[in-house]
Every structure is written in C-alpha cells, then in structure tokens.
Amino acid sequence: MIQTFAESGLQVDILDAIQELGFEQPTPIQAQTIPFLLNSRQDFIGLAQTGTGKTAAFGLPALHLTDVEDKQTQTLILCPTRELCLQITSDLSKYSKRMRGLNVVPVYGGASIETQIKALKKGAQIVVGTPGRSLDLIKRKKLKPHNINRLVLDEADEMLSMGFKEDLDAILENTPEEKQTLLFSATLSKEIARITKKYMNNPEQVSVNPRNTAAENVSHIYYMVQAKDRYQVLKRLADVNPDIYGIVFCRTRQETKDIAKKLMEDGYNADALHGDLSQAQRDEVMHRFRNRQLQILVATDVAARGIDVNDLTHVVNYNLPDDTDAYVHRSGRTGRAGKKGLSIAIVHSREGRRIREVEKVAGVKFTKGTVPGGKEIVTKQLYAFIDKVTQTNVDEKQIQPFMEAIYEKLEPMSREDLIKHFVSAEFNRFLDYYKDSRDINVSESNRKQEKNGPKARKTRTGGGKIKFSRLYINLGTKHKLNPTRLIGLINETLRSRDAEIGKIEILKNFSFFEIEDNLTNKLVDGLIGKKFDGHPILVELSEAKKAGGRNKGNRRPRTKKRR
Incomplete structure (x- = not known):
C-alpha cells in the first residue's frame, strides 16, 4: 500500500497532471489498487462505494500501461450510464493531458453513432462505453475488443440491476481470454459472483468497505410527518437552507415531474431528471446542475445513476427506497472529498420501522429532526x-x-x-x-396510535377504517417487477399519488398487492390493454388470502373478475 502518489511508480507525465489537479494522498481504494495493477496481470475485484476514487484507481494504471504508439484499443471500460461514461472520459483526459498521442473515446446511446465510429477510426487506445452502445459497435465491427489488454467493469452491480446482463455476457465473450479483467462494485451480489466465476481467473480482491455501509462524514436525519405534508417539508428545508445544493430522490417518473414542477412554480431554482427526457434535455439539465445554475435536482434512482458531483450539501429522500443499498448509494452522493454531507429522509408517520431497518442494514444512525417553523x-x-x-x-x-x-x-x-x-x-x-405556518411534525404519541399500519388507518372522509381489496397481477420478479415499479405503475395509471396501498408480495411469475377498495375498479379498468416492459398486464381481484398454501410453487391462484 502506498502513502503518496509519488511513490506509486506512475510515470512523470501522469504525476505532474494529477498534482496540478490537487491530488496528494491516494484514497484507500487507490492506495491498494494502483500498485497492484502496475505490477500484476492478475484479475482484480475492487469493492468500494461510489465517490471513493475508483476512477483514478483503475484509470491511472491503465494510462501508465498504455502504448501511445499503438492506436488499437488496449483498454475497454464499461459503465452503466451515459453520465458516468462522460465523467470517466473527462477524468482520464485530465489525468493524461501531458501524454501526447493518447486518445480516450466515449461511446454511449442517445448520441450519433456515426460520430463515435469516426472517433474510433482515428484510433482510441482507451474506450469508455455503456454496454448497449459498446455491443452495437462490436457487432458493426467498429469497436474491436479482440486484442484488448484490460477490460474494466465499473459499477458492475448497477449495470446488472439495470438489465445489462445479456449485453455484458456478449461483450465478455468477444474479448481475449488472456486479458486482465478488473471489476469494481459496491456490492458482491450473486450475479456479480457469477461473472467473476465465469469470466475471471483467480482474481485478487480488495474491499474498502466490507459491508455496504454509508460514508462516515454523512449525517442522517429523518422528519416524520403526515404523507400529505411531504412537499411542505421539502419547501421548508429549501427555505431554511438558502445555499442548498442537492438531489431530491423520488420513487417514480411521474412523482419526479410533479415535484419539480411544483418547486419551479413556487419560485425555487429546480429541475427534474427522469427517463422521459431526451438526451439533449438530460444534457441541458445536468449542465446547469453541474454549473450550480440549479440548486435542486429532482430525480429517480435510475436517472441519477452516474451523476458525479462532489459538492452536494444535501440528499433528500422524498420517499425511502425499498432497497437499503439504494439508500446507501443515494446518501453517498454527498459528503465527498472530505466534506460534511447531510442525508435527509422525509417519512410517513407509519414508517418508523423502515428507519430502523435502514439503520441496521446500512450501519447508520438517524437523528429525528424537527421540521423548521416560520x-x-x-x-x-x-x-x-x-x-x-x-x-x-x-x-x-x-x-x-x-x-x-x-x-x-x-x-x-x-x-x-x-x-x-x-x-x-x-x-x-x-x-x-x-406568518400563520402550522407545526407539521408528527409527535411520538400520534406515531404510537398509528403504529399498527393499515388497521389503524382512517378514511379521508370520515372515521371508519379503509377497506382494502387484494389484487392479483400477472407480473413478478421474472418480469423485473419490484415494489417501487409496482407503486409507480399504480400511480401512473390512477394519475395520482394519493392511493392507499397496503401489503405487496412480489413472487417469481405473479404478485399480489392491496389497494383501497374504492379505487379497485378504476385501477383494473385503467390497466386494460397496457403493457409492462412489453408484457401484457392482467389484474384481477384475488380470492386467495395468502400467496402460499395451495398456491405454493407460484401456481396461478383462483381469481374472480371484478364487475
């Protein structure tokens, strides 16, 4: 392990460039990775969170080992998103600015493939690409990975979660067996283990964070309010922090659009980032955000992947994600480069249990905050x-x-x-x-009254309990359905985020969920003729009380049609 970059063995041109950038001491992942890659051709696995300096960890050795006289592609770096692709390219270009004859080319979807083909023809020793566009160029024989020395899989867990498994397999099969494969990931999932077993040979493994835990210099605060007051909390947080520079995470595209629109209409310096934007629109939003012309970026988890901004003051979870790892990724976007960061969760009065779960799995400690008053x-x-x-x-x-x-x-x-x-x-x-602002905090006494969840819920029109219907849907994990996507589907179909949703059970081939009874017909009718990732949707009222029992093995349960 090295203490300074000067003792790493990197060539002088690279050391001079990174010194100008202010690089002095390597981060833990860099200190362990750089000397190994400079001196070994063995495959390598690096486990570290976003923002720990992984790009320099694999990028500096790749630059050092590149033969600038050879114009063929020597290193191929794969990453999940266009934003991360451009960020890696930008970083490598800065590190290599004193290396004459070196060319780093990014290839990604949403931009002209002809322009990228021309850039590859001129010679690209290092190619940084997203899986889909890289595979397309390989099939066209414009990107030639058959003679590469190094293959880097950056944010491998994210690429797999975004559905790039088949693309990665196809690319890996087109690369030489004797190459060095470098895999960097925040987690070591079963799919990551499959790739390492199939495509890597006796890899060296370095783990900076053995568990998927949040950064130590990030403080975690939650505000407990009624669901209807979430937006008010967001406004008050923005008002009490005049210099806020942060990302607000929402569950669905529609919610992202709605919240960003409200913020802009209320005079806040905000905009949205979601999957419905064209590439040009995404570029414009990210340009303004990186230049701090925007203070608040409202985004979904998928749209925000690859965003690499170091000075964020706040990350706001408008909704807690269903996956604890997603919370760690979100919170890791603030508190970088030795600075303090703040991760905020706006939670419903019945989500206290979820806070405890995140604390336990992510290894963080939340402080309950008081929503500021007028x-x-x-x-x-x-x-x-x-x-x-x-x-x-x-x-x-x-x-x-x-x-x-x-x-x-x-x-x-x-x-x-x-x-x-x-x-x-x-x-x-x-x-x-x-001047007449009310206290929107939920007291502990109110929380205790509501802790039993749906059984204690009141209707919006009176004092009775909400009646739920249990529905069957012909989608499951096999179709890449998860609770977040199911909630998004419901919200988009009903064109509302106010529906009370009860228990959700996602199985392999189908799923069950509960929704307030008075919205059942509207939801079922609204989903007629719709598709989910190309799969026709069927939703019916279910008679079964549980997904187990005689329906064991994912056999289709008895259902009755809603009239």
Missing part, C-alpha cells in the same frame, strides 16, 4: 441576505452616476426607516407565507 426560516433567510449584502463587491465607478439621485430619493428616510423598508422589500413574501 420564524426559524425567516430568520435564516434574513441573515443569509444580510451576509450577502455585506459581502457584495461595490464598483464605485459603475454606481457613481446614479448615487446623487438615489441620495435624493432616500433623504427623507431615517436610518431606521431605511433598514425597515430594505428588509421588507426583500422579505414580505416570506413573512406573509410563514
């Missing part, structure tokens, strides 16, 4: 504005021609009146909005 928010905004005014640079030459008229207009005012008008002009909006 007085606290206005005070914070006022002080932030005063600080901004006092720190503003004054250009005497530019404002001098106007000063005489300004003095004349303000002369009747006393110093005290001037300050009052000055503050009121800026803050009347906040003062009016928050």
Whole structure:
C-alpha cells in the first residue's frame, strides 16, 4: 500500500497532471489498487462505494500501461450510464493531458453513432462505453475488443440491476481470454459472483468497505410527518437552507415531474431528471446542475445513476427506497472529498420501522429532526441576505452616476426607516407565507396510535377504517417487477399519488398487492390493454388470502373478475 502518489511508480507525465489537479494522498481504494495493477496481470475485484476514487484507481494504471504508439484499443471500460461514461472520459483526459498521442473515446446511446465510429477510426487506445452502445459497435465491427489488454467493469452491480446482463455476457465473450479483467462494485451480489466465476481467473480482491455501509462524514436525519405534508417539508428545508445544493430522490417518473414542477412554480431554482427526457434535455439539465445554475435536482434512482458531483450539501429522500443499498448509494452522493454531507429522509408517520431497518442494514444512525417553523426560516433567510449584502463587491465607478439621485430619493428616510423598508422589500413574501405556518411534525404519541399500519388507518372522509381489496397481477420478479415499479405503475395509471396501498408480495411469475377498495375498479379498468416492459398486464381481484398454501410453487391462484 502506498502513502503518496509519488511513490506509486506512475510515470512523470501522469504525476505532474494529477498534482496540478490537487491530488496528494491516494484514497484507500487507490492506495491498494494502483500498485497492484502496475505490477500484476492478475484479475482484480475492487469493492468500494461510489465517490471513493475508483476512477483514478483503475484509470491511472491503465494510462501508465498504455502504448501511445499503438492506436488499437488496449483498454475497454464499461459503465452503466451515459453520465458516468462522460465523467470517466473527462477524468482520464485530465489525468493524461501531458501524454501526447493518447486518445480516450466515449461511446454511449442517445448520441450519433456515426460520430463515435469516426472517433474510433482515428484510433482510441482507451474506450469508455455503456454496454448497449459498446455491443452495437462490436457487432458493426467498429469497436474491436479482440486484442484488448484490460477490460474494466465499473459499477458492475448497477449495470446488472439495470438489465445489462445479456449485453455484458456478449461483450465478455468477444474479448481475449488472456486479458486482465478488473471489476469494481459496491456490492458482491450473486450475479456479480457469477461473472467473476465465469469470466475471471483467480482474481485478487480488495474491499474498502466490507459491508455496504454509508460514508462516515454523512449525517442522517429523518422528519416524520403526515404523507400529505411531504412537499411542505421539502419547501421548508429549501427555505431554511438558502445555499442548498442537492438531489431530491423520488420513487417514480411521474412523482419526479410533479415535484419539480411544483418547486419551479413556487419560485425555487429546480429541475427534474427522469427517463422521459431526451438526451439533449438530460444534457441541458445536468449542465446547469453541474454549473450550480440549479440548486435542486429532482430525480429517480435510475436517472441519477452516474451523476458525479462532489459538492452536494444535501440528499433528500422524498420517499425511502425499498432497497437499503439504494439508500446507501443515494446518501453517498454527498459528503465527498472530505466534506460534511447531510442525508435527509422525509417519512410517513407509519414508517418508523423502515428507519430502523435502514439503520441496521446500512450501519447508520438517524437523528429525528424537527421540521423548521416560520420564524426559524425567516430568520435564516434574513441573515443569509444580510451576509450577502455585506459581502457584495461595490464598483464605485459603475454606481457613481446614479448615487446623487438615489441620495435624493432616500433623504427623507431615517436610518431606521431605511433598514425597515430594505428588509421588507426583500422579505414580505416570506413573512406573509410563514406568518400563520402550522407545526407539521408528527409527535411520538400520534406515531404510537398509528403504529399498527393499515388497521389503524382512517378514511379521508370520515372515521371508519379503509377497506382494502387484494389484487392479483400477472407480473413478478421474472418480469423485473419490484415494489417501487409496482407503486409507480399504480400511480401512473390512477394519475395520482394519493392511493392507499397496503401489503405487496412480489413472487417469481405473479404478485399480489392491496389497494383501497374504492379505487379497485378504476385501477383494473385503467390497466386494460397496457403493457409492462412489453408484457401484457392482467389484474384481477384475488380470492386467495395468502400467496402460499395451495398456491405454493407460484401456481396461478383462483381469481374472480371484478364487475
């Protein structure tokens, strides 16, 4: 293990470039990986979280070992998203800026394949690509991986979770057996283990974080409120943090669109990132976010994969993800480069159990926060504005021609009146909005009353309990259905996020879920003729009480059609 980059053995051109970038001491994954890759052709597995410096860990040795006189592709780097592809390319270009004759080419979907083909023809010693576009170029014989020395699988767990298993298998089968394979992942899942067993030979394994735990310099806070108050919490958090620069994670595309639209309509510097955007629209949003022209980016987990921004102050979980690993990935986007970060969860009054689960699995400790009230928010905004005014640079030459008229207009005012008008002009909006603001925090007593979940729930129109219907759907894990995607399907079909959804059971070939009875007909009718990833959807009212028993083995349960 090395203590400094200077003792790594990297060539001088690379050391000079990374020194200019401010690289001094390697991160743990870099300290263990770089010397190994410089001195060994053995396959390698690196287990480390997002933001730990994996790109430099595999990228610096790849640059060092590249023969710049040979224009053929020597290293192929595969990653899950276009954003990460471009980020890796950008980083490698910075590290190699003093290496003459070296060419790094990114290939990804959503951009002109002809342009990428031209770039490959000019010679590309290192190619960074997404699996789909890389395989397309291989089939066209434009990307030639048959003689590569190194194959890097970055964020391998994400590529598999996004459905690139078949593409990866096809690419790996087109690469030489004697190459060195490097696999980097946050987790070591069964599918990752399958790849290592099938395509890797006696790999060396380095684990920086043995468990999928969250970063130590990230604080975790949850705010417990009623579901209807989630958006109010988000607004108050943005208002009490005038310099917020963060990502808000939502479950579904529709929710992402809705929240971003509300924020923009309410005057916040926000925008959305989701799967319905064209590549040009995604590029525009990410350009503005990286340049801090946007303060808040509202995104789904899938759309946010590959975003690499180091200075995020906040990550806000508008909904907790169903997968704890997803929470770790989300929270790991803040608190980077030695800085402090804040991961916030806005939870429903009956989600206390989920907080405990995340704490246990991710190895974090949540603090219960108090949603700020109007007085606290206005005070914070006022002080932030005063600080901004006092720190503003004054250009005497530019404002001098106007000063005489300004003095004349303000002369009747006393110093005290001037300050009052000055503050009121800026803050009347906040003062009016928050003057009668209510306390939206859920007390422990309310939480205890509701801890039994659906059995304690009231209807929105009165004091009775909500009646649930149990439905069968002909989709399961085989069709890549999970609770998040099922909830998204329900919300999109009903065009609402207000539906009460009860227990969800995802099986291999089909699933069960509960929904409030008065929405059953609307949901069933709305799904008629629809498809899920190309598979026709069938939803029926189920008579079965449980998925087990006589339906064991995933046999189709008895159902009756809803009239």
